[in-house]
Amino acid sequence: MKGVILAGGKGRRLRPLTCNTPKPMLPLLEKPVLEYNIELLRQHGIREIAITVQYMSTAIKQYFGDGSKWGVNLYYFEDSPPLGTAGSIKQAESFLDETFVVISGDALTDFQLSEGIAFHEQKKRMVTMFVKEVENPLSFGLVVMNKEQEIIRYIEKPSWNEVVSNIVNTGIYIMEPEIFSYIPSMEFSDFSHDVFPLLANKNALFAYLSEDYWLDIGTFDQYRQAQFDLLTKKLKVPIPYTEVLPMVWMGEGVTIGKGTKIHGPSFIGEGAMIGAGAVIEPYSIIGKNSIVSSYSHLQKSIIFANSHIGKNCELLETTIGDHTMVEDDVTLFQKSIVADHCHIGKSTVIKQKGKIWPYKEIDSHSIVGSAGVKEGEKSAGWLQKSRIVGRGNVEITPQFIVKVAMAYGSLFAKGESILIGSQENIETTSFKNLFLHAIHGSGIHTMECKEMNESLFQYAIHNLQCAGGVFVQVESERGIVIQLYGKEGSFLTYKQQKAIEQVYMSESFYYASEKEMGRNKLVHVSVNNYVEAVLERIDIKTIQKQKFHLLINKRNDMLQHLLMIFLQRLGCTVTWIYASEQKDHVKALMKSSKANMALMFSEHGNRFELYDTHSNIYQGTDFEEVDIPDLLLESADNVYPMSLKLGECYLLFYMHNEKNSFQLRWKRDILYRIGKLFELIALQGKTLLSIAEQSPPLYLLYDEVVCSWKEKGKVMRKLLADMERKEEGIFEGIQFKYTEKEWSYIVSDTKQPKILVYSHARNPVIARENMKNLIEKIRQYQKV
Structure with a gap:
C-alpha cells in the first residue's frame, strides 16, 4: 500500500508565521507538522509516499530529500497551478497504482491507520473516510451516515443552520485507484465540493469513526493547541528529549541560570539558555539555541529557534518566530504574534492580538495595538444574514469599513459594478463614501444612488444589472446596519459570507493598478418603474373593486412617497396618522374614520402591523425572525408563501402567481407583500379574520x-x-x-x-x- 500527503497549502490564516515557512513545515516541538505524518505512515507499514507540493516547495524538498533518513521513499508532485485536493492527487495518478492512504499535511493525528485499512478492505468500496466527533463542526466537512457507516450526505463547511451531526471529515482517506475516473486532468477539482457529494449519491463512500486524537491546524489557536497536546501526551507520539523534571523536556546543551523556575508541562530545545531568575510557566515552548534572559517571565508562550528574549520581558500567551530579537523590558500580551527576523525595541508593549510581520523593526518605547504593523483580525461571525451591525466608530470604524469593502470586492471580477446607497444623513453618508472609495481599490466600479429604501434598492440592483450592492442605514436600536447583496438583489449565500470573512481575516486583498481602479457613477432609479414592476405581479383590478380605506402611519418621506403612488394605483383611500400612535388610539381612529385596515410600519418600513376591524393585530413578517428555508415554504415556482403572525401562531397563506413570475427577491419587498395581502382579501371577498375562520390557514x-x-x-x-x-x-x-x-x-x-x-x-x-x-x-x- 502507498501513501500520499497533501502539502501544497499556503496557510493564509496562519500568516505572518507562514510568510517564510509553508504551513506543513511549521514546527511542533521543533519537528515540522509534515514529519509527524511521514512517521505515522511508516509506523503502519507505508513506505512509498507521494507528497504534493506547491507553496514554497523547495523548503519541503530540502528538509526531507528522498526520505531515506526516515526509512521511507518520498516522491514529489508539483501542484502547479493549484488544482484543489483532488486535482493535486490526480498529478500522482501514475504513482498511485494500488490502494493508497491520503493524509492532509497540516493535521496532527495518531489514528490507527491499520484498523481503518482493515475496515476498508472489509467494505470493498472506493473510498473510506476517517471521521471524528467534534464540538464545533463549522470549519469542516459534515458527515451524515447510516447504521452501516455508509455516508448518505456530505455538507462542506456548514452554517449552524445546516448542522445535523457532529461527525466531520478529517481529511484522511483510504482510496482505490478507480477514484481517478471521477477527477478531471489539469482542472481544479476538490474532494469535498466536487467528488464526495457525487460518491455519496453512488453509495461508494464509507466512514470509519475513530476515537483517536486528531487536530486540524488551520488557525493560531489550533497551532498552539497542537503543541500543548503533544506536551500533555494527548496523542501517542514520543517526545525525543529527556524528561528532566515532571513534564519538563530538555534537549542537549541547555543552560539554566541560578534561581530559574521552570514548571511543566514545558519544552526547552537543544542549546537554549535560560537566564538567572527567569520564570517559565506551564505550556511554554522554547526552540533550540534561543535565549530567555534574566528575570523574564514566560506564560503559555512559544518561541521558535534562534530567537533572543531580553531581560525583564513578559510574554503572555504569545508566539515568537525564529531569528527574532526582543530587547529588554518588552511586554507581549495574549494572542500576539511576532514573525521571523523581527527586532522589537526596548520597553515596547505589543497589545492583545497584535501582529508583527517578518523583517519588521519596532522602535523602543512603542505601543503596538491590536492592528499591529498590519491591521489585526476581527472575530469571525461579524457578517450574519448578509449584514453587518454595530455602533458607529465603536464596532464599525473607518478602518473596519475599508477592510470589509476590500474583502467584499473579492467576490467580483475586475471591472464589475455594484450599486451603493444609503439613508441621507451625515453618519450613513460618511460610511457609504468610505466603502465606495475602498472598493475602488479592488478594481470594482460603483453606481451610486440617492433617496432609497431597501425594497427600491434591491429592485435597482436587478434593474441596473449590477453584480451586487451595499446599502447603509441607521437603526435606533441596533446602530449602523450595512446590508450586502449579490446578483438580482438577493442576500449573500452562506459560502459567500464565509469567503468574505476569510479574505478579511487573512488580509489577502487584491490591490488594483492605477489603471484598474474603480470609478463611481451617479445613477437615477425611477420610482414609477419600480412601482410598475410590483404592480405587474399583482391582481390590480380585483383589489381596485374593494376600494380599501386605510390608516397608515408616516414613517419617512421615501416610504410615504412609494405608498402614495402604489396605493393610488390600487384604488385605495389613505388617511395618514403620526408614526408614534399607541395601539388603542389606532383602533379608535379606525372606528372613527371607518377604515377597513390600518398599517403601522416599522422604522424603515421593512415590517408592519396590520389592524383589522375586529381589533386583531397581525404582524407582517419577512421571515427574518423565522429562519425557515424557502424549500419548506414554497411548493412551486409560482407559489408565494405569505406569513402573518397572530398571537403565537404564524398563519401561512399560499398565494398563486402567474407561472415563473415569482422571484425570491420579491419575498422581502414591502410593496409586493402588501399587494399580495390585499389580493388575498380581495379574491376571498372577506376580512382576514373570516378567511382564517372559514378556510383555516x-x-x-x-x-x-x-x-x-x-x-x-x-x-x-x-x-x-x-x-x-x-x-x-x-x-x-x-x-x-x-x-x-x-x-x-x-x-x-x-x-x-x-x-x-x-x-x-x-x-x-x-x-x-x-x-x-x-x-x-x-x-x-x-x-x-
Whole structure:
C-alpha cells in the first residue's frame, strides 16, 4: 500500500508565521507538522509516499530529500497551478497504482491507520473516510451516515443552520485507484465540493469513526493547541528529549541560570539558555539555541529557534518566530504574534492580538495595538444574514469599513459594478463614501444612488444589472446596519459570507493598478418603474373593486412617497396618522374614520402591523425572525408563501402567481407583500379574520431551546437517528414530515447557543404537541 500527503497549502490564516515557512513545515516541538505524518505512515507499514507540493516547495524538498533518513521513499508532485485536493492527487495518478492512504499535511493525528485499512478492505468500496466527533463542526466537512457507516450526505463547511451531526471529515482517506475516473486532468477539482457529494449519491463512500486524537491546524489557536497536546501526551507520539523534571523536556546543551523556575508541562530545545531568575510557566515552548534572559517571565508562550528574549520581558500567551530579537523590558500580551527576523525595541508593549510581520523593526518605547504593523483580525461571525451591525466608530470604524469593502470586492471580477446607497444623513453618508472609495481599490466600479429604501434598492440592483450592492442605514436600536447583496438583489449565500470573512481575516486583498481602479457613477432609479414592476405581479383590478380605506402611519418621506403612488394605483383611500400612535388610539381612529385596515410600519418600513376591524393585530413578517428555508415554504415556482403572525401562531397563506413570475427577491419587498395581502382579501371577498375562520390557514408554531455550542451537533445527530422511521429532509436543519401538511423542523441558531423548533399543521393543537415532543428530546439528549 502507498501513501500520499497533501502539502501544497499556503496557510493564509496562519500568516505572518507562514510568510517564510509553508504551513506543513511549521514546527511542533521543533519537528515540522509534515514529519509527524511521514512517521505515522511508516509506523503502519507505508513506505512509498507521494507528497504534493506547491507553496514554497523547495523548503519541503530540502528538509526531507528522498526520505531515506526516515526509512521511507518520498516522491514529489508539483501542484502547479493549484488544482484543489483532488486535482493535486490526480498529478500522482501514475504513482498511485494500488490502494493508497491520503493524509492532509497540516493535521496532527495518531489514528490507527491499520484498523481503518482493515475496515476498508472489509467494505470493498472506493473510498473510506476517517471521521471524528467534534464540538464545533463549522470549519469542516459534515458527515451524515447510516447504521452501516455508509455516508448518505456530505455538507462542506456548514452554517449552524445546516448542522445535523457532529461527525466531520478529517481529511484522511483510504482510496482505490478507480477514484481517478471521477477527477478531471489539469482542472481544479476538490474532494469535498466536487467528488464526495457525487460518491455519496453512488453509495461508494464509507466512514470509519475513530476515537483517536486528531487536530486540524488551520488557525493560531489550533497551532498552539497542537503543541500543548503533544506536551500533555494527548496523542501517542514520543517526545525525543529527556524528561528532566515532571513534564519538563530538555534537549542537549541547555543552560539554566541560578534561581530559574521552570514548571511543566514545558519544552526547552537543544542549546537554549535560560537566564538567572527567569520564570517559565506551564505550556511554554522554547526552540533550540534561543535565549530567555534574566528575570523574564514566560506564560503559555512559544518561541521558535534562534530567537533572543531580553531581560525583564513578559510574554503572555504569545508566539515568537525564529531569528527574532526582543530587547529588554518588552511586554507581549495574549494572542500576539511576532514573525521571523523581527527586532522589537526596548520597553515596547505589543497589545492583545497584535501582529508583527517578518523583517519588521519596532522602535523602543512603542505601543503596538491590536492592528499591529498590519491591521489585526476581527472575530469571525461579524457578517450574519448578509449584514453587518454595530455602533458607529465603536464596532464599525473607518478602518473596519475599508477592510470589509476590500474583502467584499473579492467576490467580483475586475471591472464589475455594484450599486451603493444609503439613508441621507451625515453618519450613513460618511460610511457609504468610505466603502465606495475602498472598493475602488479592488478594481470594482460603483453606481451610486440617492433617496432609497431597501425594497427600491434591491429592485435597482436587478434593474441596473449590477453584480451586487451595499446599502447603509441607521437603526435606533441596533446602530449602523450595512446590508450586502449579490446578483438580482438577493442576500449573500452562506459560502459567500464565509469567503468574505476569510479574505478579511487573512488580509489577502487584491490591490488594483492605477489603471484598474474603480470609478463611481451617479445613477437615477425611477420610482414609477419600480412601482410598475410590483404592480405587474399583482391582481390590480380585483383589489381596485374593494376600494380599501386605510390608516397608515408616516414613517419617512421615501416610504410615504412609494405608498402614495402604489396605493393610488390600487384604488385605495389613505388617511395618514403620526408614526408614534399607541395601539388603542389606532383602533379608535379606525372606528372613527371607518377604515377597513390600518398599517403601522416599522422604522424603515421593512415590517408592519396590520389592524383589522375586529381589533386583531397581525404582524407582517419577512421571515427574518423565522429562519425557515424557502424549500419548506414554497411548493412551486409560482407559489408565494405569505406569513402573518397572530398571537403565537404564524398563519401561512399560499398565494398563486402567474407561472415563473415569482422571484425570491420579491419575498422581502414591502410593496409586493402588501399587494399580495390585499389580493388575498380581495379574491376571498372577506376580512382576514373570516378567511382564517372559514378556510383555516396552516399554523406554524415556534420556540427556542437553549443548547450549548459544543452540544449542538451531538443533539442534532441523535434526533436524526431517533427519527429515522419518519420521512425526513436534510438541508438547513432537519424536517420531520408526518403528513403532507404536518411537519416539524429543527435548526441550529446561527448566533446563539439555541436550537430553533418549528411545528406546522392545520390544527394548532397537533402543531403544539409535535413541538413539545421535540423540545423534550432536545433537552434529554443534552444530558446524555
